[in-house]
Amino acid sequence: MNERDDLLAMVASLYYKLNQGQGQIAQRLGVSTSTVSRLLKEAWERGIIDVQIRVPILRDFVLENEIVNRFGLRDALVLVGTPDADEASLVAASGQLAAVYLQRIIPALAPGSSIGVAWGTGVHATVSALPNHFGHRVDVVQLMGGVGALVVDGPDLARIVAVKLGGRHYDLHAPVLVERSDVRAVFLSEPTVRDGIRRARSVQIAITGIGSVDERDSSFLRAGLLTRVDLAALRNRGAVGEMVGRFFDRHGHTDALEINQRVIGIELEDLCHIATVVAVARGLSKAPAILGALNGRYLNVLVTDDTTARAILAQAGEVPLRSAA
Numbered sequence: 001m002n003e004r005d006d007l008l009a010m011v012a013s014l015y016y017k018l019n020q021g022q023g024q025i026a027q028r029l030g031v032s033t034s035t036v037s038r039l040l041k042e043a044w045e046r047g048i049i050d051v052q053i054r055v056p057i058l059r060d061f062v063l064e065n066e067i068v069n070r071f072g073l074r075d076a077l078v079l080v081g082t083p084d085a086d087e088a089s090l091v092a093a094s095g096q097l098a099a100v101y102l103q104r105i106i107p108a109l110a111p112g113s114s115i116g117v118a119w120g121t122g123v124h125a126t127v128s129a130l131p132n133h134f135g136h137r138v139d140v141v142q143l144m145g146g147v148g149a150l151v152v153d154g155p156d157l158a159r160i161v162a163v164k165l166g167g168r169h170y171d172l173h174a175p176v177l178v179e180r181s182d183v184r185a186v187f188l189s190e191p192t193v194r195d196g197i198r199r200a201r202s203v204q205i206a207i208t209g210i211g212s213v214d215e216r217d218s219s220f221l222r223a224g225l226l227t228r229v230d231l232a233a234l235r236n237r238g239a240v241g242e243m244v245g246r247f248f249d250r251h252g253h254t255d256a257l258e259i260n261q262r263v264i265g266i267e268l269e270d271l272c273h274i275a276t277v278v279a280v281a282r283g284l285s286k287a288p289a290i291l292g293a294l295n296g297r298y299l300n301v302l303v304t305d306d307t308t309a310r311a312i313l314a315q316a317g318e319v320p321l322r323s324a325a
């Protein structure tokens with residue numbers, strides 16, 4: 001790249017990536033704003049600036065309204081899948097849809113606000129689709145302990161979001177699951193862990209997935225934290241899914257599931273007090289888990305696809321919603 005191309009690339013980056021005005025750029029370079037305008041025009045003409053027009057993601061607004069009305073949500077975003085779309089494409093598209101929603105609500109956050117991030121493939125897809133917007137300066141908090149064995153682990157995702165939003169990130173220095181409840185108590189006695197959970201409870205937006213106890217979709221199984229025998233035992237006790245590492249039954253109840261006494265992170269009840277909880281989850285095998293989370297009122301924004309949405313509504317039947325607190 002020659003000196004001229006370097007100048008054009010610099011001006012284009014300041015304008016389009018860092019959102020600096022032409023006057024600000026002109027002052028930095030010691031030139032007039034009309035010169036900056038001409039430089040941007042030249043960058044376009046020489047192909048240094050390349051624009052991509054993204055076709056809006058197709059949504060099923062009828063299904064969205066049905067989901068919102070049935071479960072009393074603030075919002076639902078339902079992707080229209082195509083018959084030939086593979087699993088990876090559907091996950092990526094769901095993440096893009098969630099990212100679009102977050103881009104709409106993040107700028108409205110008050111100064112000093114923070115976002116919480118959990119784990120899962122849906123969360124990973126959402127984080128990947130978020131564009132850089134360093135000017136937001138929003139802090140990001142890890143909602144649950146780390147796994148260490150997954151690409152989609154919470155600490156990594158929290159760091160990525162913090163970098164993209166120009167904020168700080170706060171790790172929760174503990175594993176998500178320990179062997180015994182007394183070991184969990186030891187972790188919770190540590191000031192850094194207590195502070196991490198306190199920060200997690202105070203976020204204004206939480207981004208989470210919804211996990212399944214189905215062997216095909218269990219993040220706990222993929223991470224080596226649970227075995228197939230463990231999952232079968234959870235299913236026998238009525239568990240249908242998990243959020244932020246906490247397992248629940250089809251009504252959203254958690255009391256009979258001992259495993260939750262060994263999880264380090266925020267509680268499901270804490271999610272009920274966070275202003276916006278965005279859950280990104282799709283797939284027929286996850287429909288019972290999503291329904292349980294909806295029945296428990298642990299989220300108020302759902303991002304899914306049309307096939308999954310229809311399955312959730314079909315399975316809802318007479319399962320009552322938990323009364324709002």
